Amino acid sequence: MGLTGGIACGKSHVLGRLAGHGLHTLDLDAVARDVTAPGSPALREISGAFGDGVLSPDGSMDRAALAAVVFADASARARLNAIVHPRVRAEEARRAAEIAGRGAALLVTDAALLVEAGAHLRFDRLVVVHCDPGQQLGRLRARDGLDERAALARIESQMPLREKRAFAHFEVDTSGSVHDTDRAADALAAELGALAGARRDSRAVGVGALLGGVVHGPEKGPRGLAPASLLAAAAEAGGLELEGLGRRLTPAAERPWYETAGEADPGAAAANLAVALAAWALCRGAADPPFLAGVAGSIARLTHTDAAARADACVLALVAQEVALAAGAPGDVEARARRLEPLATRFGGASPTGGLAPVWAAVRARPCDPSGARAECARRGGDPALAGALAGFGAPVDDSPRAGEIRAALAAIRAS
8 A cells, every 4th residue: 555645744643553553555755865864875875965064073974965955946855756766666576575475464655756656556445635725834844944935845845635635545634633533543443454455366367368458459548659669668567657657658758747737738548548458457466446447547648638538548447347358248238337437537537438439339239359349330430449458358369460469468467
């Protein structure tokens, strides 16, 4: 589980409360302090990049001095992140593996910038801690002794809370009393524990069955991010890293991943990547609709500002996951879409457009028949490639370089 939120919103308090219930927790701020300890390679690189003024007399990092530099300069912040983040990620992975090796079913990892860094898709669920903006400002000023201008600069260096909350599976509002916050954290601990206890890694659908859904689907994706290249990137990175995917866009992203959608015309529907995402999720582990909806919504935000188009991507991914699990008997696809629409709306940001209706009808009429479903969807005025994708799960696949690339990527994801 990932735990994030705004600065001075009470993440550490919530994390401590969860730990008090016996949940394993990991604070990435503490990990960052460890990897930048006096004498560490990271601290030497930081002092080389920013000067000895960011060091205290005892040789440790002067966090206040460094913060004054990076919170006022986005490029300086990017340089610092490039030094620190890879080391933190490596140490995080080591500690998480150690905890998992002890048989733990649940780990809650706390970091302020999970969403900003595009790293939140590493987690099965995301918890966002937030509070009233006025309270956030007052708490930060009181905690760090900052004037209003300096406090606002730190708050504005992060994604606005109203936007960050759009990625949350769970929220904790700390605007009320400490007692109210504790009660909310206690309820969250119980819910997370139950969720982890019920979770099973099924991987019930083989790579061969999933392959047809991607191969018979769209070849092109928004801003050059095709389904095959998306899967290859996920296999290479060991997951879906949004900053890395932003660099693969055409043109390559020049701003943070969550601001790239306005840079250029996407050129293709966000839904073109949906079936590949469903295949990736099923190779990764158990079918998990809330997780997949969050993934599809986040990936769509790379390229699309239209919330309804993002919701289309979400609902198609969710339906694709169910069709793949149905093993050639998709049943009433329209009913599946209606049932899954609220989840798609939550993570897309609006209701789906309704433009996928011809796809649902075509797959219901011609299940497990990619060519027939394409033709039927075209006759109904829909996107034939999307119908081909849904009808393609389990269908034969010709031996081609593209099919080989997709098969290799799915196998690598399954093995990771």
